[in-house]
Amino acid sequence: MSTLTVEQIIERVDRIPRLPSTAVRLVSVVCDPGSSITEIVDAIRFDQAVTADVLRLCNSAYFGLSRRVDSLEAATRLLGTAKILQLVMAAHTRSLLGRAQSGYGLAPGALWEHSVAVAHGSQLYARQFGLGQLGMRFTAGLLHDIGKVVLNEFVGAEYAEIVRCVSHGEVSFIEAEQSVLGLTHAEVGARLGEEWSLPEELIRCIRHHHSPDALPEPDPAVDAVHLADATCLLMGIGGGEVDGLAYRVHPDVLQRREVSQRGLESIGAEVVAEVRAVRALLAGNS
Amino acid sequence: MANLVVDIADYAVSKDPEAVLITYSLGSCIGVTIWDPVVHVAGMLHYMLPESSLSPEKAKASPAMFCDTGVPRLFRAAYELGAVKKRLVVKVAGGSQLLDENGTFNIGKRNYLALRKIFWKNGVMVDGEDVGGAISRTVRLQVGTGEVTIKTRNREVPL
Numbered sequence: 125m126s127t128l129t130v131e132q133i134i135e136r137v138d139r140i141p142r143l144p145s146t147a148v149r150l151v152s153v154v155c156d157p158g159s160s161i162t163e164i165v166d167a168i169r170f171d172q173a174v175t176a177d178v179l180r181l182c183n184s185a186y187f188g189l190s191r192r193v194d195s196l197e198a199a200t201r202l203l204g205t206a207k208i209l210q211l212v213m214a215a216h217t218r219s220l221l222g223r224a225q226s227g228y229g230l231a232p233g234a235l236w237e238h239s240v241a242v243a244h245g246s247q248l249y250a251r252q253f254g255l256g257q258l259g260m261r262f263t264a265g266l267l268h269d270i271g272k273v274v275l276n277e278f279v280g281a282e283y284a285e286i287v288r289c290v291s292h293g294e295v296s297f298i299e300a301e302q303s304v305l306g307l308t309h310a311e312v313g314a315r316l317g318e319e320w321s322l323p324e325e326l327i328r329c330i331r332h333h334h335s336p337d338a339l340p341e342p343d344p345a346v347d348a349v350h351l352a353d354a355t356c357l358l359m360g361i362g363g364g365e366v367d368g369l370a371y372r373v374h375p376d377v378l379q380r381r382e383v384s385q386r387g388l389e390s391i392g393a394e395v396v397a398e399v400r401a402v403r404a405l406l407a408g409n410s
Numbered sequence: 411m412a413n414l415v416v417d418i419a420d421y422a423v424s425k426d427p428e429a430v431l432i433t434y435s436l437g438s439c440i441g442v443t444i445w446d447p448v449v450h451v452a453g454m455l456h457y458m459l460p461e462s463s464l465s466p467e468k469a470k471a472s473p474a475m476f477c478d479t480g481v482p483r484l485f486r487a488a489y490e491l492g493a494v495k496k497r498l499v500v501k502v503a504g505g506s507q508l509l510d511e512n513g514t515f516n517i518g519k520r521n522y523l524a525l526r527k528i529f530w531k532n533g534v535m536v537d538g539e540d541v542g543g544a545i546s547r548t549v550r551l552q553v554g555t556g557e558v559t560i561k562t563r564n565r566e567v568p569l
Contacts, residue, residue: 359437369508373508392517396475
């Protein structure tokens with residue numbers, strides 16, 4: 125395993141399902157601040173399954189809308205583009221992220237739930253930092269651990285070794301990954317994002333969600349994902365059994381973003397409520 | 411055996427002797443178990459934050475999210491099933507932290523202190539606890555026997 129490079133791993137991952145093309149198209153449209161509602165609708169309308177999903181979700185009790193929504197245009201106007209993106213992305217990454225990540229000791233659904241939690245958290249932190257394009261912040265959080273889906277296929281006996289490293293104490297999960305496998309899920313995820321032609325900004329969030337200080341300039345979008353990840357793992361929101369708390373929060377990030385205890389607690393409380401709502405909303409929709 | 415899963419920011423009580431109350435991935439959150447050995451009533455709470463003053467609306471919607479609203483709720487629900495306060499066996503787990511604590515992320519410790527305070531005020535004794543560290547815990551409580559186990563990584567031990 126340690127002799128494989130990221131490239132060799134990516135080459136071998138023909139079994140990894142692709143991110144649905146509708147989702148990829150939608151990400152790039154929403155990431156462009158100049159996009160109109162028509163362009164967003166165009167990115168979805170040719171995918172009947174997604175259109176049906178969006179309308180069904182819009183008309184669910186969760187949104188409590190007073191009248192029936194029967195077109196994508198109306199749905200987008202009523203809920204806003206960020207919400208539409210959230211719905212589509214959360215629903216469509218479920219098959220990809222929802223499988224058991226046995227290589228990582230994660231039960232079915234655990235990685236997806238953690239990803240949805242970090243997506244909401246990233247969006248909340250990003251808003252606190254005054255960032256726009258909240259749909260993109262959500263997506264960055266949703267895809268931050270996508271590399272685990274790939275590495276999971278390759279992590280076998282090495283997993284025990286990673287767990288041993290982490291159990292010994294002062295080593296974070298990603299440090300153990302690096303020392304045992306010679307690469308990390310962050311790097312593999314970023315390479316996968318490149319394969320999928322995701323926007324550069326998303327790839328940067330995936331690559332640096334554990335290493336926000338490795339960037340030449342601090343990036344608030346990356347910091348948002350890093351803090352959301354730490355918050356969710358700390359509180360055990362969709363957390364795994366092993367890497368749960370073996371996480372290093374970068375003190376510089378806390379300092380430059382002026383994260384207070386109260387702010388952190390509020391975001392945690394908000395995220396738990398959101399994850400519960402999304403879980404209920406998508407129940408029976410897998 | 412029926413597993414009754416207690417989600418984050420939630421609680422459950424039961425007097426079904428076959429049931430097992432279980433809560434997963436306790437990080438900085440705290441799991442409280444109570445059990446009455448005479449009537450075999452069991453309860454479990456998984457709260458995530460110390461004080462409801464953070465958000466009264468959230469506390470109203472889900473009281474089990476906070477220590478100060480969740481703990482009374484858990485005890486009252488057990489009393490309704492016939493449990494008696496002075497007989498309760500009370501156990502506590504969780505309150506972990508991340509590596510490299512610098513204060514902001516020490517919710518685990520604050521959660522634990524909030525619990526000590528409310529127990530002290532109400533004269534509740536703790537019969538067993540497994541708190542702190544940088545680990546994730548899963549807690550099981552057998553309603554019929556009151557046995558509590560803590561699972562960390564691949565190890566499961568009685569508390």
